Amino acid sequence: MPERAMPDRPTPLDPESLPEPVDVSDNSAALRAVHEVVAAGPFDATWESLAAYEPPRWYEDAKFGVFLHWGVYSVPAFGNEWYSREMYRQGTDAHDHHRATYGEHRDFGYKDFIPSFTMEHFDPTEWAALFRRAGAQFVVPVAEHHDGFAMYDTARSRWSAARMGPRRDVFGDLSRAVDEAWMVRGASSHRAEHWFFMNGGARFDSDVLDPRWSDFYGPAQREETAPNERFLEDWLLRTVEVIDRYRPQVLWFDWWIEQPAFAPVLRTLAAYYYNRAAEWGREVVINYKWGAFAPGTAVYDIERGAVAGVEPTVWQNDTAVSRTSWCWVEGHEYKSVRELVAELVDVVAKRGVLLLNVGPKPDGTIPDEEQRLLEGIGHWLALHGEAIYGTRPWAVPSEGPTVVAAGSFVDGAAPAYTAEDVRYTVRHDVTGDALYAVLLAQPDGGVARLRALASTSALLTRTISDVAVLGSGTVTRWDRTPDALEVAVDGSTTEHSGPVLRIRFAPESDQPRQDFLHQ
Incomplete structure (x- = not known):
């Protein structure tokens, strides 16, 4: 840590410049007003009522x-x-x-x-x-x-x-x-x-x-x-x-x-x-x-x-x-x-x-x-x-070798993420169902491998119709193998992460939406 320059001593507070203290000794009227709002509902001051939130x-x-x-x-x-x-x-x-x-x-x-x-x-x-x-x-x-x-x-x-x-x-x-x-x-x-x-x-x-x-x-x-x-x-x-x-x-x-x-x-x-x-x-x-x-x-x-x-x-x-x-x-x-x-x-x-x-x-x-x-x-x-915005979780949120510690105060040293570390989100809107895969590092040779989407995986029952990359770059090839969905991305210059992929699906009218979204 660099040496810190010592500041000049500031001018202390001038007591003569202060406003007068505020008298808050009688709270009865203010408390009555609070309780009137509570009594008017729709919530009352019980955990049972607040559980409707x-x-x-x-x-x-x-x-x-x-x-x-x-x-x-x-x-x-x-x-x-x-x-x-x-x-x-x-x-x-x-x-x-x-x-x-x-x-x-x-x-x-x-x-x-x-x-x-x-x-x-x-x-x-x-x-x-x-x-x-x-x-x-x-x-x-x-x-x-x-x-x-x-x-x-x-x-x-x-x-x-x-x-x-x-x-x-x-x-x-x-x-x-x-x-x-x-x-x-x-x-x-x-x-x-x-x-x-x-x-x-x-x-x-x-x-x-x-x-x-x-x-x-x-x-x-x-x-x-x-x-x-x-x-x-x-x-x-x-x-x-x-x-x-x-x-x-x-x-x-x-x-x-x-x-x-x-x-x-x-x-x-x-x-x-x-x-x-x-x-x-x-x-x-x-x-x-x-x-x-x-x-x-x-x-x-x-x-x-x-x-x-x-x-x-x-x-x-x-x-x-x-x-x-x-x-x-x-x-x-x-x-x-x-x-x-x-x-x-x-x-x-x-x-x-x-x-x-x-x-x-x-x-x-x-x-x-x-x-x-x-x-x-x-x-x-x-x-x-x-x-990111407006998305919801998928069947699994992540895959990859890097373990993120759970709990409070765990943001110590930065995790050493690899291209095998992927985070998934989903959305359903007027443009249709979409699954997103965010790689947390650039893949070697420009080929992303999404193991959760392998042809042998039970997590995805939909037929993939298209794979695209958000931001810069072009998907030149994708193939669903028994080991992974392999996606070749050319020209990706994504800063601060690996490629972000959008996967779309063929229409399946008999496929319940909630099965795909896993919400």
Whole structure:
């Protein structure tokens, strides 16, 4: 990793410039309004009722969205987006770095980075255009991270981008630009973890102990304790505020909502969101991790993850262009476009959706390398998106010698894919049935060998009528042998993968469609 230039110490926050604290001690009227929406239906706050939820078709067809981690933590740009926690944990690299770079924590704390979060070059229209060129169908910015600084215009806190730092509703501005670019707006909430996130600062002399900043650093409670009712009410009402003010159609939650204390408010929140969506006439998605929601009541999300085979319902992998961090830091270890395309194809073949994160800089620009990665994915999708968007899994999602680890946090070293590693998808539309085979590397001699489509295979009962290559290149010969469907491709210059093949079939009026699609 290259040496990191030490920044000049920013100007600390001026207490005299701050807006007055917001009084949120009485939540009774707001809670009554929430319960009225829940009572009006069609969903009520029980897992049994919420089990009637069905993920929308637009989401399962979309396949690819962009995630954004952008906040005050982008200013120190050290380590990762957990800087606000790690800087207060004695003995960590972030703690030592903070003291050496900015001084003692009591004199310069996390809040003092806010004036440097200027985003003076932020252009939401340019961002949306980039995400559109990347092929994204929906965009999920962080509305509030663990640090408690809202990126949206909230009435429940003075600590927001609308009142401090850039003094603009950056979340709202980006959401409008996403709408105008014909993508779907989303939001992520990491607020739950704020219960304990800055508690390291309560164990030594730091500004976390200063009562002037308790509405920002608090609660800063022990992580061993369950959140109390006041915190749970505030979490619910902050989330409701995002729903009502911005109408996101994807609502993503980080892991700590799996704590048992959250279960009642999660059911209330889900019923509220689904009922509000019914009022709007829109179909929405809640993403959750681990066991926070009952199966079938929302869409399961696996962080930096993969599954072994085809899942029975749509799921999501949230990952990043970088292995190093979700937010902007110096010296990122970036993935390649080829690796990201393979990850997308693997997810889609197994009935998944990929939510890919980038981390903008505090001045409002997206790093050049991250733009290049998004443009590379978009170029590949522009040529081969027919095999991705709107498709469904086939009888088998994949073949080949390279094993993809299943589970969370498995995107370590890039897999060494070969031309024998293939991912399959299918579609049925007005043009007829089609099976797609994406080779994850270029085949030797230009001949692709698809073993799942051998003449002796029981997986395919249809008669192949045509084989074509998407993007560049021409199929000069194909032959179904006892070992494989062999396809010779001439002139393929496909970037970031091997050839992407489309296989069509002779009409068989007596062939049930679902037998072919294997859905």
